[in-house]
Amino acid sequence: MIGDAISHAVLPGIAIAYWLSQSRASIWMFLGAASVGVLATVLIELLRKRLKVQSDASIGMTFTTLFAIGVVMITFWSDSVDLDQECVLYGEIAYVPFDVWMFHGQNMGPTALWASGILLLSILVYLFFGYKGLKMTSFNEDYAAVLGIGVGAWNLSLMSMVSLTTVVSFESVGAILVVALLVAPAATAYLLVEKLGAMLLLSAGFALIGSLGGYTLSKVFETSIAGTIASTLGAVFLLVLIGKTAVSKQTNTYGLEGEGV
Amino acid sequence: MDKSIEVHNLTVSYHSKPVLWDVDFTLPKGKIIGIVGPNGSGKTTMLKTIMGLLDADSGYTEIFGQPLDKVRERVSYVPQRESVDWDFPADVMDVVLMGRYRKNNLFKRITKEDRRIATEALEKVNLLEFAHRQISQLSGGQQQRVFIARSLAQQADIYLMDEPFVGVDAATEDAILKLLRDMKNEGKTVVIVHHDLQTANEYFDWIVLLNTRLVAAGPKEEVFTKELLQEAYGGRLTVLSKLGDIIGSTEFPLREPEFKEDKAEE
Numbered sequence: 001m002i003g004d005a006i007s008h009a010v011l012p013g014i015a016i017a018y019w020l021s022q023s024r025a026s027i028w029m030f031l032g033a034a035s036v037g038v039l040a041t042v043l044i045e046l047l048r049k050r051l052k053v054q055s056d057a058s059i060g061m062t063f064t065t066l067f068a069i070g071v072v073m074i075t076f077w078s079d080s081v082d083l084d085q086e087c088v089l090y091g092e093i094a095y096v097p098f099d100v101w102m103f104h105g106q107n108m109g110p111t112a113l114w115a116s117g118i119l120l121l122s123i124l125v126y127l128f129f130g131y132k133g134l135k136m137t138s139f140n141e142d143y144a145a146v147l148g149i150g151v152g153a154w155n156l157s158l159m160s161m162v163s164l165t166t167v168v169s170f171e172s173v174g175a176i177l178v179v180a181l182l183v184a185p186a187a188t189a190y191l192l193v194e195k196l197g198a199m200l201l202l203s204a205g206f207a208l209i210g211s212l213g214g215y216t217l218s219k220v221f222e223t224s225i226a227g228t229i230a231s232t233l234g235a236v237f238l239l240v241l242i243g244k245t246a247v248s249k250q251t252n253t254y255g256l257e258g259e260g261v
Numbered sequence: 262m263d264k265s266i267e268v269h270n271l272t273v274s275y276h277s278k279p280v281l282w283d284v285d286f287t288l289p290k291g292k293i294i295g296i297v298g299p300n301g302s303g304k305t306t307m308l309k310t311i312m313g314l315l316d317a318d319s320g321y322t323e324i325f326g327q328p329l330d331k332v333r334e335r336v337s338y339v340p341q342r343e344s345v346d347w348d349f350p351a352d353v354m355d356v357v358l359m360g361r362y363r364k365n366n367l368f369k370r371i372t373k374e375d376r377r378i379a380t381e382a383l384e385k386v387n388l389l390e391f392a393h394r395q396i397s398q399l400s401g402g403q404q405q406r407v408f409i410a411r412s413l414a415q416q417a418d419i420y421l422m423d424e425p426f427v428g429v430d431a432a433t434e435d436a437i438l439k440l441l442r443d444m445k446n447e448g449k450t451v452v453i454v455h456h457d458l459q460t461a462n463e464y465f466d467w468i469v470l471l472n473t474r475l476v477a478a479g480p481k482e483e484v485f486t487k488e489l490l491q492e493a494y495g496g497r498l499t500v501l502s503k504l505g506d507i508i509g510s511t512e513f514p515l516r517e518p519e520f521k522e523d524k525a526e527e
Contacts, residue, residue: 133367136359139349146312146338148330148364194395196350
């Protein structure tokens with residue numbers, strides 16, 4: 001649940017960035033959040049590897065502590081910092097079109113669109129070159145290490161990418177709902193396919209269905225956009241799960257073996 | 262003697278408690294070697310230190326007379342089956358192909374040659390028909406054989422296996438044993454961490470008897486004696502009571518007739 005951890009842990013980074021720059025320019029926010037995100041990763045690894053704290057405990061400790069520090073910072077500086085806690089936690093995708101990127105006096109479109117686009121491109125490049133390394137180190141770290149593969153570097157790069165993704169995304173959907181986008185599509189895809197490559201493609205598909213469907217629903221019912229998207233993702237997961245269970249039950253009733261299907 | 266692994270005055274600790282204390286031995290090439298000892302005697306720690314996964318407090322290890330970094334490609338590791346998450350989205354072939362991954366081909370595509378070698382390795386462990394089975398749907402014995410196939414695909418000269426016989430069915434046990442003997446006949450060296458005294462004598466040519474300190478290391482005829490086993494397992498009464506059975510009993514299915522004769526002379 002490292003994505004969950006990082007999305008919460010970056011809060012003090014945002015607070016410090018606001019306090020230092022006294023501006024809400026997303027570049028500062030982004031830098032602050034990204035650096036704390038990487039710091040959180042390093043802390044988790046440090047607790048786990050060097051101090052031999054259990055993996056779930058080290059993740060839990062790191063993100064709750066950092067998140068709490070962030071909350072304290074925001075309330076402590078609430079006089080001097082114009083930072084809306086709600087906005088950090090929940091985000092507001094409806095404001096995205098108003099924050100446009102002006103380049104030489106020309107309106108280039110929403111900043112968030114550019115940021116997400118660049119992020120998408122870097123993730124694709126990272127996946128293309130890192131596929132084997134990521135697969136190997138996430139399945140069996142020790143085995144990779146024995147082959148002389150730099151396990152630490154792979155871990156750090158993966159966590160930094162998760163951290164970047166989280167930071168870029170939560171500007172629009174907030175720190176809490178970004179977890180839905182990180183986890184739900186992949187979990188749904190894993191119900192249906194068993195190979196890593198297929199899982200990656202399918203989760204992108206589910207994310208798209210969730211986002212488009214959620215956005216449409218939110219327009220119809222006039223509800224929070226991010227909230228409706230996350231709920232849609234959850235509903236899709238549930239539907240697929242029920243469908244899968246029904247199918248496997250049916251197969252069993254007819255006396256076919258569940259395995260090998 | 263042609264040397265495979267050398268361990269020199271090795272001390273390793275965990276939470277500042279020594280797990281291995283001043284252990285020193287040299288292993289031959291082309292043998293099936295067992296690292297044997299009671300629970301908590303440092304067997305797995307020994308293996309992980311040789312593989313560079315744990316740092317030694319003092320002392321050092323060498324493989325084929327060189328530090329590990331120089332010979333990594335010739336060394337293959339079979340970790341404990343429980344050490345990975347078998348729900349990982351991969352099929353059998355995916356895992357075996359990982360045996361072809363190297364530091365310098367990590368950014369390159371998998372080649373036809375890699376696939377051919379992986380297929381051959383799967384054939385050797387009798388899992389070819391399961392090549393496209395999701396790994397979470399395998400039995401414990403099959404998972405163990407997948408790990409061994411991955412290791413074979415690496416085409417190394419020395420194999421270090423951590424408890425490959427734990428929780429496997431009889432068919433897998435036989436398959437692994439046969440495979441080990443084939444590997445030995447090809448001149449490969451196999452080092453196995455093993456906790457079961459009952460079978461140790463049957464499986465291995467050489468035995469390293471460990472209990473934090475080194476108790477003995479040598480050909481099994483020299484190491485598998487009542488005195489040395491008592492020294493390694495001393496105080497553990499349940500084991501001690503079994504010792505007589507293991508050593509003296511003719512009911513124990515010994516496959517090597519020459520070993521029986523040795524014992525009869527004692």
